[in-house]
Amino acid sequence: MASLGELERAVMDLLWAGHEAATANTLRDKLATTTEAKGDAAGHAGKELAVTTVLTVLSRLEKKGLVERERGTRPHRYQAVSSREEHTAELMHEVLGSAPDREAVLAQFIGSVTEGEAETLRKLLGHV
Template identity: 60%
Template sequence: MATLGQLERSVMDALWDAPGTLEANELRDLLAAADGQRELAVTTVLTVLGRLEKKGMISRDRSARPHRWRAAGSRAEHVAELMHDALGDVGDREAVLARFIGRVTPEDAAALRRLLGERAAS
């Protein structure tokens, strides 16, 4: 799973939060509003969209002009894949899991117990 740069992450956040597809100009406006900074050039947004498409993170609807973009998967799927990839790169997975569990909140620990229980039951 590819890691994302800051602008790529901002674009993905906007696409994940959108109820449907977005045009590059709409994304540019959302990014400017979210950051409270100067607007990006639409060519910059299109470059980032092209990179994200090559990474398989987004898809483009080419049937209309201007093209419309959407996330290929959910935010949760992306984060889970990052966690899985990180865990796969270490030699002592149990030590990493123990360290991770030692830092979770009581609420997250309860959610993990419940989810593991559901998995064991199925």
């Protein structure tokens, strides 16, 4: 799975938070608002983000399989293909799958979690 650039991540954060399809204009407006609030969070503070830039980012995200476009409406609306949690789990599984020694990686991971996270893991594994 391809990594996300800063602006791609910001767009995905908005789509995941919104839980519904959004147009490029809506996303551009929300990016402008969140960028002002965070003070250069996406590296675009003080600049007007063009809708064509957002459309380019959405096109890249679509090619990566992270968003889908509703083609039956104009302007097109975009939504995340999966939830943030599903996406993160897929990334974790991909990284784990690329490790030559999965057990060692899991041991390192488990050794780094907090006691609360370890308890959550025990509960979740109890349901598997």
